[in-house]
Amino acid sequence: MKLLRETIRRILLEEGMVTPDKLPADIGVYVVFRKGDNYAHIRYCGINPDGTLGRSYSDTGRAGRDGIYGEVMCHKINDSANCDGAWVIDSTDALSGYGPLLYDIAMEIATMNGSGLVSDRRQVSIEAHDVWQYYLDNRPDVTVFQCDDRDDSLTPDPSDNLDQRIPKNAYGYDTLEWTDHQLSKRYSKPNVWFDALNKAGKLFVIRK
Secondary structure: OHHHHHHHHHHHHHOOOOOHHHOOOOOOEEEEEEEOOOEEEEEEEEEOOOOOEEEEEOOHHHOOHHHOOEEEEEEEOOOOOEOOOOEEEEEEEEOOOOHHHHHHHHHHHHHHOOOOEEOOOOOOOHHHHHHHHHHHHHOOOOEEEEOEOOOOOOOOOHHHEEOOHHHHHHHOOOOHHHHHOHHHEEEEOOOHHHHHHHHHOOEEEEEO
């Protein structure tokens, strides 16, 4: 069973990101970006013939045609330990293959409006652990920054601090090995997909 789960996770990560040019044109799938001052909600959605926002493809209960769905929610950390203005993942849900593009867009938004993106600091699924490990090991286009903890264990500068309970629970509180953990870091990237979606007319922006 363990081998099966590992195989499934590997397939999910390696099956290939659905890029903007691969979004099904015949069924009108768009990426909708709803942005507030300190939060973002990115999801797949249909657009009505008159150009207005259509049905949300954001969860299994309201999946788009062919089962397409996906959403990522994130917000800017409202805490002094925010690793110099990082955004944090709140929740994710996506059909296999459709999640990585939304993760990348969330990272681009977090980079444009802050210092980058970090994982949920409270609870992270096994699948999400694998996603962040993939960013760390296999994405040369992504810049990785090592965040400090609340105790300034790495630098005396408090601006790079972040809640590191998950990495420390994994490696121990009496060692700096927690810095090896993929969730101890901040990730940033240029807005490649955001621009590509906008250029392709596949981005629907809602500002609040």
